[in-house]
Amino acid sequence: MKLTSIASGSDGNCIFVGTQKTKFLVDCGISAKRVEEGLKELNLKVSDCDGILITHEHTDHVKGLGVLSRRYGLPVFATGKTIDAVFAYKNLGKVDHGLFHSIEADHPFQIGDITIEASKIWHDAADPVCYSFRSGDVKASIATDFGDYDEYLVEKLYGSDILFVEANHDVNMLQVGPYPYYLKKRILGRKGHLSNERCAQLISDIATKGTKKVYLGHLSKENNYEKLAYQTVRVSLHNEELPLEVAKRDAVSSVTSI
Ligand SMILES: [Zn+2]
Ligand SMILES: [Zn+2]
DSSP states (O other): OOOEEEOOTOOOOOOOOSSOEEEEEEESSSSSHHHHHHHHHHHHOGGGOOEOOOOOOHHHHHTTTTHHHHHHOOOEEEEEHHHHHHTOOOOSSSSSSGGGGEEETOOOOTTTTTEEEEOOOOOOSSEEEEEEEEEETEEEEEOOOSSSHHHHHHHHHHTTTTEEEOOOOOOOHHHHSSSOOHHHHHHHHHTOOOOOHHHHHHHHHHHOOOOEEEEEEEOOOOOOOOOHHHHHHHHTTOOOSSOOOOSSSSSOOOEEOO
C-alpha cells in the first residue's frame, strides 16, 4: 500500500492511496491541473485511478471535482447526503450523476484488492466521514476535518500502519489571532477542526508498535505552522521512534510504501 498527500491544508486537499492494482484519490479540493501534476510526480495518471472518495462537501475538498470528473469520468464515492450537498455546490458545473455512488459509514466495500470503510466524524458538514483502507494485512487511514473524537473513532482507526490525521491549529494562536469570534468558536467546537494537542492524543490512542508512518495534515495557514504542529505532537507523544511528518500544503509529500 502506498499513501501520500498531493495537497493538504485549509486551501485544498487531495490524498493518494493505492496498491499496485487499485488506486484512489481522497478528496479533490485542488484544481484538476494540480491533481494531474501531483500524480505525474508519482509516475501516475488520473486515468490510473479507480475512483475518488469524498469526505465531505466543503470547498477545500471538492473544488476540482467537477473538472476532474468531466475530464476523466472517474467514479465518485461519498455518502448519500454528501452527494446531495456536492450537487448543490455552485462551482461544480455539470457532472454525470451516474458516476456518483452512494456509500454508508460502517459498511465496508471492496474495490480491486482494497477494502474501504467510511467512519463518521464530527464536523459541520452534511454527513462527513473519514476513510480506512485495508489490503492484505496493511491498513491505512485518512481522517481530517473533525473537532473532536470518541471511542468509536479510536476503534475505527486503531492499528493503522499508515495514518493521515488533522493537526489543524494551535489553540493559543487561534485564540489570540485575527479570526472573528464566531469563526474561532466554530473551529474550536466539537464539529470544527482538531487542535495540535488533541491530534497528539488521538495518535497516542491509535498508534501501535506496528504504526509505520503518521502524517499531520490540514494545517491552518493562520493558526498553525509546520514546526509547531510537529513539536507539539512529538513532545506529547513521548515516542521518539514514531515516524512523523507534516504533509506539505502545496506540494506532494513523501510517499509511504508498505
Ligand atoms: Zn477541510
Ligand atoms: Zn471541512
